[in-house]
Amino acid sequence: MKRLITLPCWFIFIILPSLAFAQSQERGEQLLQQAGQKVLPWPEMSFVASIDDRASTRRSVHKYNVFYKGDKVLIAYVAPAAENGNLLLMENDDLWFYSNDTRRPTRITPMQKMSGSVSFGDITNLSWKNYEVMSTEEVTIEQENVKKDAFLLHLSSNKKSTTYQKVEFWIEKYTKRPIMAVAYLHSGRKYKTIRYIKYEVVDGKDINTELNFIDHFNEEKVSAVRLTLIKQERGLPGRYFIKTSLAEVSNEVCR
Amino acid sequence: MKYVDKIIALLVLLLTLEYTSINGQQITFLTEVDCYKLNQSLINPENIQLLPYLSIYGLLRFDHSFKLPAGHFNADIKWLSELSAISDMENHRNKARFCSVLDPIELYYQLSKGPFGLLAGRKKVKMGVGYIVSPSDIIIQPPSLTDPTDRFYNIKGSDLLQLSYYTKSGQVDFYYLIDTRQNTRFYFRDNSVALRYYHSFSPFELSAAVRWGFDGRLQVAANGTVAIGERLELHTDNMIQARNEMLYPSPIGMFRSKQGPVFRLLFGGQWSPVKKVNIIFEWVHLSDGYSNREWDDLMQMAAIYQRLLNMPVIGISGLWKYVLRSVYPYRDRISKKNYLFIRLFKTDLLKKVDGGVITYLGLDDMASFNQLALNYRPEAKTSIYLHLELVPPKSKSSFEMYDFSQTIRLGIKTKF
Numbered sequence: 001m002k003r004l005i006t007l008p009c010w011f012i013f014i015i016l017p018s019l020a021f022a023q024s025q026e027r028g029e030q031l032l033q034q035a036g037q038k039v040l041p042w043p044e045m046s047f048v049a050s051i052d053d054r055a056s057t058r059r060s061v062h063k064y065n066v067f068y069k070g071d072k073v074l075i076a077y078v079a080p081a082a083e084n085g086n087l088l089l090m091e092n093d094d095l096w097f098y099s100n101d102t103r104r105p106t107r108i109t110p111m112q113k114m115s116g117s118v119s120f121g122d123i124t125n126l127s128w129k130n131y132e133v134m135s136t137e138e139v140t141i142e143q144e145n146v147k148k149d150a151f152l153l154h155l156s157s158n159k160k161s162t163t164y165q166k167v168e169f170w171i172e173k174y175t176k177r178p179i180m181a182v183a184y185l186h187s188g189r190k191y192k193t194i195r196y197i198k199y200e201v202v203d204g205k206d207i208n209t210e211l212n213f214i215d216h217f218n219e220e221k222v223s224a225v226r227l228t229l230i231k232q233e234r235g236l237p238g239r240y241f242i243k244t245s246l247a248e249v250s251n252e253v254c255r
Numbered sequence: 256m257k258y259v260d261k262i263i264a265l266l267v268l269l270l271t272l273e274y275t276s277i278n279g280q281q282i283t284f285l286t287e288v289d290c291y292k293l294n295q296s297l298i299n300p301e302n303i304q305l306l307p308y309l310s311i312y313g314l315l316r317f318d319h320s321f322k323l324p325a326g327h328f329n330a331d332i333k334w335l336s337e338l339s340a341i342s343d344m345e346n347h348r349n350k351a352r353f354c355s356v357l358d359p360i361e362l363y364y365q366l367s368k369g370p371f372g373l374l375a376g377r378k379k380v381k382m383g384v385g386y387i388v389s390p391s392d393i394i395i396q397p398p399s400l401t402d403p404t405d406r407f408y409n410i411k412g413s414d415l416l417q418l419s420y421y422t423k424s425g426q427v428d429f430y431y432l433i434d435t436r437q438n439t440r441f442y443f444r445d446n447s448v449a450l451r452y453y454h455s456f457s458p459f460e461l462s463a464a465v466r467w468g469f470d471g472r473l474q475v476a477a478n479g480t481v482a483i484g485e486r487l488e489l490h491t492d493n494m495i496q497a498r499n500e501m502l503y504p505s506p507i508g509m510f511r512s513k514q515g516p517v518f519r520l521l522f523g524g525q526w527s528p529v530k531k532v533n534i535i536f537e538w539v540h541l542s543d544g545y546s547n548r549e550w551d552d553l554m555q556m557a558a559i560y561q562r563l564l565n566m567p568v569i570g571i572s573g574l575w576k577y578v579l580r581s582v583y584p585y586r587d588r589i590s591k592k593n594y595l596f597i598r599l600f601k602t603d604l605l606k607k608v609d610g611g612v613i614t615y616l617g618l619d620d621m622a623s624f625n626q627l628a629l630n631y632r633p634e635a636k637t638s639i640y641l642h643l644e645l646v647p648p649k650s651k652s653s654f655e656m657y658d659f660s661q662t663i664r665l666g667i668k669t670k671f
Contacts, residue, residue, distance in 0.1 A: 060635060082636035082670035084281050085318070091424075092457040094482060100281065100318070102405065103379050107480075107488050107525065238370060239421040243460065244453045247379070248365055248372060248419075251320035251327050 028133030031151050034176040035169070036127030041205040044069050047230040048078075051118050053223050065253055066123060067233070072241040073124040076253040085250050090124040091241060093159060098246040100254075105243050117192065117215035117223040121163030128169060128181070130162045131155035141170050141179060149173040164191060178208060190216050202230045283316040285406070287666030291659040293342075294646065297557050298656055303576050304583050306658050307339035307352070312666075314407060316360075326366035326373075332359050333408045361412045372419035377412040377437070380430070382451055382464055383492050384478045386535045387596040387615070390494035390519035391476035393466045394430060394449060396440060399587075400615060400624070403598075406666070413438050425454035430466075442496065445470040458482040473497040486528065492521040501543045501588075504552040508559060518542040523596070535598040538618075544592035547619055550651060553589075591653045593618035607632045622652030637669045 051062045063079040077086040077100075085100025088108075097120075098105040108120065134154045141150045155167040164183035172179055181194040198210035207230055215221045239245040240253065289310045293302055316333040336355040343350055363376030383389020387403050394413050398405055415438075416431040430449040432438045439445070449466035461479045478492040496517040502510040523537030545553065561575050595616045604610035613626040627643045644662035646654050 080635055081281060085320075091455065094455075094457050101283075104381050107482065109485050109527065237367065237421070238423060239367065239372065239419075239426070242421060242424070242426055242453075243455060244382075244426055244462070245372070245419070245421060247381070248367070248374065251329050251365070252367070255322075 028136040035171045035178045039208050040127045042232040044233045047227045050226045069236045074240045085254050117213040117221045130159040132158045281318040282671045285314040285668045287312040290663045292661035294660040301344040305341050307341050309340040311338045331361035370421045374417040379412040384490045385492045385521045389492045391478040391492045393474045443468045489524040494519045504556050531602045533600045537596040539594045544590045586656045591619040620652040622649040622654040639667050
């Protein structure tokens, strides 16, 4: 008799919540993947990123050529001229900064600033693919006085190369477009808010083309990132993603 | 033949300025004022080497890359001018000296097709992973130990032909280096060939290289790095050389050579304990360096020769000064065996100001070279820097040969 009562209890209190959690996590991962497709739709692609540092006393615009090939990312500094020729290479968990001045690459961390409120890791990890979904909830978010149904994903870093420890990520319920992300440091402090401003259709894909980064550690400084000339690549040279070949690659990609 | 590279550099400079389809370009302008306190070293008594107490430098550097119908051509050329005030103690007067040099740092053509690459010309080939000095850099000229940032772009490329094959996570390079003045400034004296293999498998990267001179000289090198978490990187950089070409002093007053291979070892790391702070530490061992006893013998030998050659006998009076002036350019090659390099660097020490301290410590005699550097960045393209350098006096140390005991340096660097 006792056994007959214990079995349903196990089912109700242990098995069912576990199944629900697993299902929710699976759904969350699927949502994250769908949202990632709105930023990086192809495994091999390139685009031009322009970072407009609006809050500084003197407005500055930085321009980069960005190349993605699987897990590897190469960022080529195009403008201003003082930074032309510099490169940033992300290979798995390693991040290298190649200085055109000294002709040598040095290891850096993803937290180091690229321009204004944008860190290196913000551009190398646009799709949040190195994060794990801890929980998902359905919410309503107000954006430009319009209420939208959305999913709120609570993300946690699963790789050491990630820039932030925890991220709250809002995805529009019907289009699966990313709306906003709030990033937290290991200390739990709120560091940045990222707003996904504009979407365009490129080669039949609905892609995010403008983001705003708000730095809460730096007087709420805003940097606008515009992505242009987005295209799918086929056969990007392997040497673009090898640390020792950066000196030769620099002249080719920083134009 | 002496000025061929300079003429080529000038032609390329003019062509580059005229060229309409420049792929990438950068112009650097640097001006600097240095005040020195002379080190009254054994090699420079009464300032016979005519070292300055004040120097003003002006540097203009053009770094251009332009696309050709097939491949790219890259030109990195500098023009450095120096105006110095010198105290001529021998003749009890001050004098001024002006010198100017136009130098091609890099001049090369490159072509890539699929996984293959071809490069011909003068190119900096950096293989090593050390910050201050990399024993495995067997192609590029070594940096000045006291100027790791190479602010005057004194490190020039080597004249070579390079063939590369790129793999998924590494590359193999073959080099042919012809017998030019630039390629034979150090160990090698003849045409040479080299091979390098590099492989990366996170968090490790490994590299091995060999260079063989047609006259039998050989260097074999290997280096590797590993990242431990986000804050620590460790590296090692080593080289073995077939012949020891250093001459060693002996108690009987003669120089002698040593048989056997030479090892140069480096172990070090980079640590970022907190945000915006970076610490580099490196231990360097040079097996061909002088021991403390050999250094003492050298000093003793120099003192004896100084007394002999300064004797007012017709024919040899002043010969000592001639000897010292002849050996002066080779002073950098004389060192002891063990050194420790430490650099502590902090970005945003103050608003827009970065600061760093460098200590280069001789572990055999505990003498040191120290530098405090402050760098102010009023805007992205300009930096103003202040360096204070100090070599504390210590007798019988390898830093005794260093030109200046104190230096104050103020400079401005702008890039367009």
